[in-house]
Amino acid sequence: MSPHPAEGAAAVFTRNVADGIHRLEHAHVNVYLVEDDDGVAVVDAGLPGMWPHLTGALDELGYGPGDIRALVLTHAHFDHVGTAARLRQEYRTPILVHDADRYIAAHPYRYRHETNRFLYPVRYPKAVPVLGAMTLAGALNVRGVTDVHSLTTESGDALPGRPRILYTPGHTAGHVALHFPDRGALISGDSLVTLDPYTGARGPQIVSGAATADSAQALESLALLAEADAPLLLTGHGEPWRDGSAAAVEQALARGAS
16 A cells, blocks of 8 residues: 555555455554454554555455444554544444453543653664654544443454454553464454564564553463464564464563563
């Protein structure tokens, strides 16, 4: 997909990173479109600047207003709800989020974190271009959403791809991951990433304390990702990890909190 001139950065749309799962990356944030015979679901909503790229991807796949079965939020931080309000308004898309993240969905900048995020660009210069791209993509202008539905571990049966919903708290209190066993894929959200926007570090890891509520709990939650034993890990930030979720968890545990 070509860059939209108002957004300042190109997006990359990769179809079928796994069977029927498509990845859209913009400003170092990933959104996933999951298809089956019953339709499509959007997993996470990126930043506001992703909007023209997201609608372009949906159009390429043949979906318009009223066609999206659900927007599923792995969690409700600002960089995962940036297009949620517009999807709800213009596409009439139901939004699903874990009850523990409802407040953050409505107030996407009011969330627990362990350390002062403003110190990170000084300590980690590699994060500056990442955070700069996110800012240009609208990271400071995200609208919250209140018209949401509860996402539970039983919700997957009604979603395209019929994912197993794994409750993985730590990054936020209501964080979830989506496991697609028959497709060999696991969408981890920010429970495990291959790029930490706050440090610029790459490779499997949890997100730093600048945006994580409880790093110890986040590390404990990785056990569920390892148990899934998915060949392909699709993260909220960074490139897909193709060496298996168990290996990714091993590396993330060795790295620990930051």
